[in-house]
Each structure stands twice: as C-alpha cells, then as structure tokens.
Amino acid sequence: MRPSRVSSRLILVFSYASALALTGRPARAATFDAEGTLHFDPAALHVESFETSDADAAADAGPPSEEDATALDGTHLLRLAQFQGVDVSVPLPSKTQAVRARFWARGGEVVASLETRVSGRVEDFGAFYPTGRVTSDGWYELELHSMTIDVERVESLAFGFFAPRGADVDALEIVPDGAAVVGKACTGVADPLACAPSQICMWGRCRDFASRVPPLPPTAWRSDLVDYLEQRFVLLYGPFENRKLDLPNAKVELGAMRTAESPWEFWRAFRVAIHRLHDWHTRGSDSAGFSVQNPRPVGVCFIEGKADVSPAVASSPGYLDVLVSHVGKANTMDLKPGDRLVSVDGKHPIAWARSLISVDFGYETASNHQTHAEATARLHRLISAYATRVEVLRCDATTKKCAATPESIEIASLDTLPPGTGAGVSCDNRPQNHVPGGDGHPQGGIASGIVNESNSSERIYGLQWSSLNVSAGSNLGPELEARVAEFRAQARGVILDHRTGFGGTTAGAAIFWDLVRTPTPLDVFLVRSRADSEPPATLAAGQAQFLALSQQGLVEHAGGPNPDLALPVALLLHLDGSASDWLPLGMKGAPKAKLFAPYETAGAFSTLLSFGYWLGIGYSIAVGDTLHSSGQMLNGHGVTPDVVVVPLQSDLLQGKDTVYDTALAWVRSELKP
Numbered sequence: 217m218r219p220s221r222v223s224s225r226l227i228l229v230f231s232y233a234s235a236l237a238l239t240g241r242p243a244r245a246a247t248f249d250a251e252g253t254l255h256f257d258p259a260a261l262h263v264e265s266f267e268t269s270d271a272d273a274a275a276d277a278g279p280p281s282e283e284d285a286t287a288l289d290g291t292h293l294l295r296l297a298q299f300q301g302v303d304v305s306v307p308l309p310s311k312t313q314a315v316r317a318r319f320w321a322r323g324g325e326v327v328a329s330l331e332t333r334v335s336g337r338v339e340d341f342g343a344f345y346p347t348g349r350v351t352s353d354g355w356y357e358l359e360l361h362s363m364t365i366d367v368e369r370v371e372s373l374a375f376g377f378f379a380p381r382g383a384d385v386d387a388l389e390i391v392p393d394g395a396a397v398v399g400k401a402c403t404g405v406a407d408p409l410a411c412a413p414s415q416i417c418m419w420g421r422c423r424d425f426a427s428r429v430p431p432l433p434p435t436a437w438r439s440d441l442v443d444y445l446e447q448r449f450v451l452l453y454g455p456f457e458n459r460k461l462d463l464p465n466a467k468v469e470l471g472a473m474r475t476a477e478s479p480w481e482f483w484r485a486f487r488v489a490i491h492r493l494h495d496w497h498t499r500g501s502d503s504a505g506f507s508v509q510n511p512r513p514v515g516v517c518f519i520e521g522k523a524d525v526s527p528a529v530a531s532s533p534g535y536l537d538v539l540v541s542h543v544g545k546a547n548t549m550d551l552k553p554g555d556r557l558v559s560v561d562g563k564h565p566i567a568w569a570r571s572l573i574s575v576d577f578g579y580e581t582a583s584n585h586q587t588h589a590e591a592t593a594r595l596h597r598l599i600s601a602y603a604t605r606v607e608v609l610r611c612d613a614t615t616k617k618c619a620a621t622p623e624s625i626e627i628a629s630l631d632t633l634p635p636g637t638g639a640g641v642s643c644d645n646r647p648q649n650h651v652p653g654g655d656g657h658p659q660g661g662i663a664s665g666i667v668n669e670s671n672s673s674e675r676i677y678g679l680q681w682s683s684l685n686v687s688a689g690s691n692l693g694p695e696l697e698a699r700v701a702e703f704r705a706q707a708r709g710v711i712l713d714h715r716t717g718f719g720g721t722t723a724g725a726a727i728f729w730d731l732v733r734t735p736t737p738l739d740v741f742l743v744r745s746r747a748d749s750e751p752p753a754t755l756a757a758g759q760a761q762f763l764a765l766s767q768q769g770l771v772e773h774a775g776g777p778n779p780d781l782a783l784p785v786a787l788l789l790h791l792d793g794s795a796s797d798w799l800p801l802g803m804k805g806a807p808k809a810k811l812f813a814p815y816e817t818a819g820a821f822s823t824l825l826s827f828g829y830w831l832g833i834g835y836s837i838a839v840g841d842t843l844h845s846s847g848q849m850l851n852g853h854g855v856t857p858d859v860v861v862v863p864l865q866s867d868l869l870q871g872k873d874t875v876y877d878t879a880l881a882w883v884r885s886e887l888k889p
Contacts, residue, residue: 246318246389248351254289257391261315262306264388265289284384288320288355293386296326296379303331304375306390312367316393317342317360317375320351324381327831329507330360330390330427332370336635339370340399341507342427343832355386358830361479363427364396376507399423403628404604405575406561414480416575418601419511420628428502428832429483432476442473445486449493454744454822454840455851456751458495458583466492483833488574490835496583496590496793496820497838503831504577512630514596515544515639516551518565519647519790520588520814521863521874523556526609526618532564536814538592539865542648544641547600547630549608553647554869556609558622560599565606566591569598576602582793582818583838583852589791589818593643593716603627613869644682645715645790647863648873651678662692664699667711669880676883677707682716684724684795692720696727703731703783709883710785711876715813717789717796719820722772725799730776732785733806738774739798739850740765741823743840751841751849758847771845774802784886785809786879789857793818800855801844808886812879814862816854 246256256263266281267290281292296302309315317330328344342363349357365373377385402410402417411417414426433441449466453459469489476482490500520536523529531537538557560568569591573579576598580590591598599606607622633639642656649655653663662681670676679699686693703710712728740762752758765771787803789796790813797817803809821842828834842850859878867874 246357246387254387256289256387256389260389260391261309262388262390264304264306265386266292266294286353288322288351288386293384294377296377296383296385298382299378299380300382301376301378304377304388306373306375306388308367308370308373309365309390310367312365312396312398314362314364314393314396315390316362317344317388317390318347318357319344319375319388320355320357320386322353322355322384322386324379324383325830326358326383326385327378327380327503328358329376329503330363331374331376331507332365333372333374334370337509337511338507339421340423340427341376341504342424343429343503343830345430345830345832360427361431362393364398364424366396366398369399397424404561405572405602406604414478425484426478426480428504429479430829430833432479432482439474442470445473446470448827449489449837450747452825452837452839453493453495453498455495455583455838456841456849457852458493458838461585461852462492462494466490468492484574486833487577487835490837491573491579491581493837494581494583494585495822495838496581496818497822497824497836499580499836500577501828501834501836502577509635510597510600511632512600512627513547513633513639514600514630515546515548515641516596517541517543517641517643518557518592518595519645519863519868520566520592521865521868523609523865525554525611525616525865525869526556528620529556529558529609529618529622532567535564535566535588536862537865538565538595539863539868541643541645541863541868542641544639546633546637546639548639549606549625549630551608551610552613552869553871554611554613554865556611556618556865557595558607558609560595560603560606565595568603569595572598572602582820582854583822584816584819584854585852587815587818587854589645593645593791596639596641596643599627600630611865611869616866616869646680646713646873646876647868648871648876649680650711650873650876651680651713654680662695662699664702667880674709674884674887675707676709676711676880676887677703678711678713680713682714682718684717684720684722684799686724686727687721693724693727696724700727700731704780707783708888709886710783711879711883712785712787713876714792714796714799715788715790715875717792717799717817719794719796721795722798725795725802726774726776728785728787728799729774729802731779731783732803732809733775733779733781734777735773735775736805737762737766737845738772738802739821739842739844740771741840741842752843752847755847758843758849759845760847762843762845762847765843775806779806780888781807782888783808784883784888786883787811788875788879789813789817789855790875791818793820794822797821797850797855800857801850804855804858810859810879810882811855811857812859812861812875812882813857814860814875816856819850819852819854821850821853
C-alpha cells in the first residue's frame with residue numbers, strides 16, 4: 217500500500233461522546249506507521265478499501281468507489297451522498313465466531329451497522345460507535361465492539377452505511393473477537409433460560425443486543441457519566457406531576473448503571489430509566505426500526521372496549537377488555553372483529569405489554585397514569601416479537617355468543633412471510649372507515665368528504681387524519697385549512713376522526729379552534745426556572761398566576777374572529793397526545809362542539825428535547841408544563857371527553873363503530889339549518 221496523505225501523528229479526541237467507545241481498546245487494530253501509511257490488523261478476516269470492480273459491485277444501489285488522492289488506504293473510497301444508504305456485502309467467516317469490525321469515515325456523521333441476513337431478511341445487526349481515533353486530515357474511526365456470526369444459520373453478511381449529510385468511507389476490516397454467543401431458538405420472553413444475559417428472545421430466536429450498544433465506559437469515569445445523565449433528567453424533565461411520581465423510579469434505574477458489569481447491562485438500565493419517566497414525549501430510540509424486519513407480522517388490530525357478549529370470562533380490574541377491531545390479510549389467527557383477546561402469556565394483554573418495560577425498546581405510554589391506548593395499539597407488534605401464546609375467545613356475529621372457554625394459540629405457529637411483505641393491516645383505533653378515501657386505515661395524510669352514512673342533502677362531512685404538524689415545509693396546514701373552508705361553505709354537521717393523534721403544533725389545532733369558538737384564554741406554557749421549581753400550590757394560586765401572565769399578553773387563546781357557532785362538530789379521540797391533547801382542550805366548552813372518547817387523552821402538555829449518540833442510543837425527554845386557565849397544571853392530566861363512550865363487543869361483531877355511531881347520532885340531532 218502506498219503512503220496516503222495522512223499525518224504521521226495520530227490525534228485522539230476524548231469528548232464525552234467519542235470517549236464512550238474507548239474502554240477496553242483491543243490490542244489488535246489497524247495502525248499507522250511513521251510515514252502515515254495505514255496497516256490493517258494482520259489477523260483480519262476481511263479488509264476492504266474499495267479498490268476493485270468487485271468492491272464497486274458490492275455497494276448495492278450506491279455510487280461506485282471513487283478515486284481520491286486523500287483516500288485513507290489505496291486510491292479509492294466509498295462516497296455517500298446526502299441521506300444516502302448503501303449496503304456493502306462482505307464474505308461470511310469460515311466458522312461461527314465473534315467478530316469486531318471497524319472502518320474510517322470523513323466529512324460527516326456515518327451511521328453504520330453490520331447486518332446478518334437469512335432468506336433476504338435482516339436477522340440481526342450490530343451498531344458502530346466512534347472510538348476516538350482521528351487523523352489530522354479528518355478521518356475518524358468507528359467500531360462495532362463485538363458480534364457473533366453464526367455461519368450455520370446466517371446466509372449473508374453486509375455493512376449498511378447511511379450519511380445524513382454525505383460522507384466518505386474507507387479502510388473497513390473485520391477481526392476475530394473472543395468467544396461466540398450463538399442465538400438459540402426460544403419461545404418468547406416468558407422463556408427465561410433460553411437466552412444469554414446479553415440476548416432477548418424476539419420472533420422465536422435469542423438475538424444479541426450487546427452488539428447494538430457502545431462498550432462499557434471505564435470505571436475511572438463511569439460514575440461521572442451517570443451523574444451527567446442523571447442531571448439531564450433532573451434539570452430538563454419538565455412535567456411537575458410526573459417528576460413527583462416517576463422521576464424517583466428513573467433515578468433507581470440510573471443507579472443500577474453504576475455497578476453494571478457489561479455494556480448491555482449498563483445501557484439497558486439507561487433505556488429503562490427513560491421508560492420509567494412514564495411520559496408520552498419521553499421515549500428511547502435506536503436504529504433497530506431501520507434495520508431488523510419482522511419475519512412474522514400479526515395481522516390483527518386490537519382496541520379497548522367492553523366485552524358485553526362474553527361476560528362469563530371475567531374482566532380484569534383496572535383495565536378495559538381487549539377486543540379485535542379489524543384484521544389484515546395474513547397471520548390473522550382466523551380472528552374476526554368482535555373476538556376477544558383474553559390473555560397473553562397468562563396475563564391481561566395490557567398488563568403483559570406493560571411488563572415488557574425492560575425488553576421493549578419501542579416502549580410508549582401516556583403521560584397520565586390511567587390510560588393504555590399506546591400499549592393496546594402496539595399489541596399486534598409486541599405479540600409477534602415477544603409472546604409465547606395468546607388466549608382468545610371466538611364469537612359468532614349471528615348468535616351474538618362466544619365460546620365458553622378461551623382457545624390457546626402458539627405464536628410459533630404463525631407463518632413466516634416473504635421479505636418485504638406485511639400482514640396488510642394498519643392499527644388506528646378506528647374499527648370502521650367512514651370517510652371517502654379512508655379505506656385501509658391509513659395513518660398518513662388526510663381523507664375527507666361527506667361521510668358514508670350521510671348524503672348530499674344531510675351534508676354531514678367527515679375528516680380522518682392523524683397529524684397536526686403544520687410546521688414550515690409541511691403542506692398539511694393548507695390542506696386542513698381547505699377542508700375547514702369546505703365545512704364552512706357546505707357542511708350542516710362535521711365529524712372529526714382524530715382517534716390516532718400523533719400531535720404536531722398548536723398552530724394545527726388552531727385551525728379547528730377558529731371554526732368552533734370566539735377567542736378564549738386557554739393556557740400558558742411554562743419552563744421551570746430551577747430544578748427545584750414547584751407548581752402553584754392551589755388552583756386559586758394557579759388562577760392568579762394565569763391572570764398575571766394574561767395581563768402581560770403571554771397566554772394562548774383558542775378561537776377565531778369568525779367561528780360558525782351553528783355548526784355541530786364532533787371530535788373523536790382515543791390515542792391522542794401533545795398537540796393532539798391541545799386540540800380537544802381548545803374545543804372543549806365551545807357552543808356546538810363535543811368530544812367523544814372512551815377516556816381522557818394522553819396528557820402530554822409539554823414539548824421535548826431530543827438527544828442521540830450515533831443513532832444507536834437516542835431518546836427524547838419532555839420539557840416544560842402547561843398552566844390552564846382553571847389554575848391546573850396540565851401535564852399528566854388528559855382532556856376528559858364530553859361523552860364517554862366505550863367500544864362494545866356486540867357492535868364490533870355487527871360491523872359497527874360504537875364511538876362513531878354515538879357521535880353521528882348527536883350531530884344529526886344538532887344539524888345546522
């Protein structure tokens with residue numbers, strides 16, 4: 217190899233971010249000689265510098281390797297355009313073994329994974345993090361510290377690269393790394409003995425999670441790092457009530473990081489601490505959703521309701537019953553709308569989903585402590601990944617009777633679907649679609665028009681949508697404004713179906729506030745000035761504070777100068793948080809608007825800050841809280857519906873939508889002349 221244009225002196229960067237990956241540096245690694253020439257590890261199983269035509273072909277759907285006089289090794293490198301992802305195939309090792317992998321990048325952040333594939337599907341992956349080694353001309357090293365490649369099972373191996381801002385990649389190597397930890401078959405997280413401590417049972421196999429996190433930080437400064445992360449929680453986490461109820465539990469999990477003996481144990485405790493904050497805005501994130509593909513998706517959507525057709529099987533205190541809302545095309549378990557999900561691995565389905573708090577890294581929850589829409593909406597995914605068996609009651613629409621006893625179904629009996637295919641279902645808390653263009657339960661975009669149950673004479677219009685993100689660059693705001701203008705001009709009644717409300721901005725909510733009421737003082741968003749700040753001690757004190765802030769012009773108003781106070785507007789809710797909390801808050805109490813839902817909204821009256829470390833360890837955390845005109849601090853308290861209406865099993869069996877039908881009857885009774 218010819219000397220590349222690299223300084224002969226290696227520069228090490230010890231920032232808080234890059235130093236996370238510097239513990240336990242291996243004795244073997246690519247090195248530079250006195251002239252600045254890179255030398256791969258002599259024990260490497262594979263090296264790649266993109267010098268050959270084979271290397272060009274290996275970069276699937278990516279650019280060819282380009283000649284560059286500043287390539288780190290040789291004359292070519294892999295150039296990634298902005299937002300481009302490239303897969304580079306590499307040969308499997310000759311035997312099952314653990315490996316360590318490294319490469320160098322330049323010019324921007326490169327998110328990378330080493331992916332094992334079976335039948336064309338990503339089976340498992342390891343994530344790369346900076347080591348702290350940087351050259352004087354801008355190359356930095358990333359490393360996957362350990363991952364087992366099971367050649368008896370894995371069919372192919374590939375590096376996946378993604379560059380949000382564009383970057384160069386060069387000098388890739390894979391080296392042996394200690395004892396292999398093979399993923400065995402398992403039957404779900406209820407199978408506690410099948411998997412190694414660094415593994416989790418998902419989709420019937422023990423999958424390595426230690427390869428997805430950074431190495432264990434050095435003992436010398438581990439406590440300092442935990443202190444730093446804890447202070448982020450203490451100083452930034454804003455919701456007053458959730459701080460009181462949930463921050464102590466999060467601190468307990470953070471404390472476990474101080475004595476962790478493995479990378480997985482350390483970072484897993486951090487992820488669970490995030491979940492313990494019990495907040496709609498506070499969630500963990502990683503690259504698994506971009507990499508791993510579900511081999512056996514469940515094609516069933518579930519909804520909370522009342523099992524009025526199967527009272528012989530007792531309901532569980534504290535939870536609504538879990539019913540089948542609608543089904544897809546594959547792995548439906550022959551279930552139909554109105555059938556009942558009695559248990560998962562012997563627990564009430566929602567209790568089971570909540571028990572996955574240390575396993576499910578997509579864990580979501582409402583900010584309030586009473587409702588469970590988030591867990592229920594994700595049940596089909598959780599069952600597919602983590603369950604061993606479910607118990608169901610099959611029911612008959614004609615006789616309106618259910619089986620006397622539950623039937624047990626083993627999740628391992630579900631079909632493995634071809635790569636790139638799904639179960640053909642989207643779960644959105646809507647048992648039926650009622651608006652033109654809403655077929656298939658889409659959660660993106662909007663659908664509107666005269667509802668299916670109305671006509672051009674009655675003119676009851678509907679809108680089905682999920683987002684209120686009308687921020688700059690989004691076309692959603694003008695679309696929603698156009699629909700509202702149509703309602704003003706044509707409708708005698710309106711049903712707004714927002715039963716999966718992902719939030720956005722209050723500017724999106726204001727489009728609807730302006731339709732239903734004149735300007736009314738609503739709330740004011742507050743950020744704590746100190747870690748020990750306290751909310752108003754009483755409602756009277758809160759009202760006084762709100763009045764003072766109102767006199768300073770700091771409060772938010774709901775409503776516009778030209779509302780249509782004769783137009784009945786029903787808002788349907790179920791899983792709704794953030795701006796989708798504010799939407800019903802501003803509509804509640806309007807002269808001709810009513811809220812219909814089984815229970816209160818998520819209560820996520822805050823905003824969020826997001827943090828990430830190379831996309832592998834990321835999270836968002838709620839900031840601030842909201843003072844209502846009543847004097848109440850709102851976060852953790854959802855908006856209570858005007859009409860509490862719970863989906864009925866008997867209605868689902870008949871193809872009816874209890875919440876919608878109740879709202880439709882009210883709108884008809886109030887039609888605009």
